[in-house]
Structure formats: structure tokens, C-alpha cells
Amino acid sequence: MKNDIRSIEDIRSLVDTFYGKVRNDATIGPIFNQVIEGRWPEHLQKMYRFWQTVLLGEHTYFGSPFPPHAQLPIDRTHFAIWLNLWHETVNELFNGEKANEAKWRADKMAAMFITKIEYYNNNSAARPLI
Numbered sequence: 001m002k003n004d005i006r007s008i009e010d011i012r013s014l015v016d017t018f019y020g021k022v023r024n025d026a027t028i029g030p031i032f033n034q035v036i037e038g039r040w041p042e043h044l045q046k047m048y049r050f051w052q053t054v055l056l057g058e059h060t061y062f063g064s065p066f067p068p069h070a071q072l073p074i075d076r077t078h079f080a081i082w083l084n085l086w087h088e089t090v091n092e093l094f095n096g097e098k099a100n101e102a103k104w105r106a107d108k109m110a111a112m113f114i115t116k117i118e119y120y121n122n123n124s125a126a127r128p129l130i
């Protein structure tokens with residue numbers, strides 16, 4: 001029986017397993033690796049803080065999630081792969097309310113990112129403020 005996401009150790013295991021899959025994905029892996037290069041440890045630390053804040057209510061992430069994505073060569077097909085790997089990872093490791101919330105939050109954030117990216121692509125003069 002799988003447990004729910006309850007601690008920072010759970011968040012680390014979720015994030016590490018997920019980005020392990022992301023890095024190996026033929027479509028989205030190279031996009032991450034090109035931008036992040038040798039900064040994977042920092043990126044993972046940041047993502048622990050992000051999900052710790054979102055899921056555990058422990059406010060360790062102070063940032064703006066969208067701007068780093070604004071100029072990436074990504075569209076809904078990339079987000080579909082990202083979300084598929086995220087759902088797969090959450091389901092493999094956890095079960096419960098927080099696990100469901102992790103999937104729901106990612107779905108919502110991805111939808112918001114896609115809306116913004118498509119908007120900026122169609123309005124080349126506009127620049128993301130936040």
C-alpha cells in the first residue's frame with residue numbers, strides 16, 4: 001500500500017524520480033539539459049522548495065514560476081509529455097489526497113503556462129511581466 005506525500009523526503013523522492021525520467025525523455029530531456037546544463041543540483045533544490053511550498057504549505061519557495069518558460073521552444077505537445085511523466089511518477093510512488101493535489105496543481109499550472117506561451121507567441125510585442 002502506497003503512502004501519501006507527507007514530508008520533505010517524500011517531495012525529494014518525487015522530484016528526483018520525475019526529473020530522472022524527464023532527463024531521459026527524447027523530446028523534453030534535451031530542452032531541459034540545454035538550459036540547465038551543469039545546474040541540475042540547483043534546479044532540483046529549487047523544485048523541492050517549490051513542491052514543498054505547494055503541497056506541504058511550508059513556504060520555502062519565493063520565485064516566479066512562469067518567466068523561465070516564456071522563451072522556451074515548447075508548446076502543448078511538450079506539456080503533454082511533462083504531465084504524463086508527472087502523473088506516472090506520482091502514481092508509482094504515492095497514493096492519497098496530496099498525491100491527487102500534486103497532479104491537479106501540475107495540470108492547472110501547465111494549462112496556465114500554455115495559455116501564456118500561446119498568447120506571447122501570437123502577440124510578439126507583448127512581454128511577460130510576471
Ligand code: HEM
Nearest residue numbers: 028031032035050063064065068074078079082106109110
Ligand atoms: C515541457 C514543459 C516544461 C519545460 C521544458 C520546463 C523547463 C524549465 C526550465 C528550463 C526551467 C529553468 C531552470 C533554470 O534555468 O534554472 C524551469 C523552471 C521551473 N519550472 Fe519548468 N518546465 C516545464 C513545465 C513546468 C510545469 C508544468 C511546471 C509546474 C508544475 C514547472 C515549474 C517550474 C518551476 C517552479 C521552475 C522554477 C522557476 C524559478 O526560477 O523560480 N515547469 N522549467
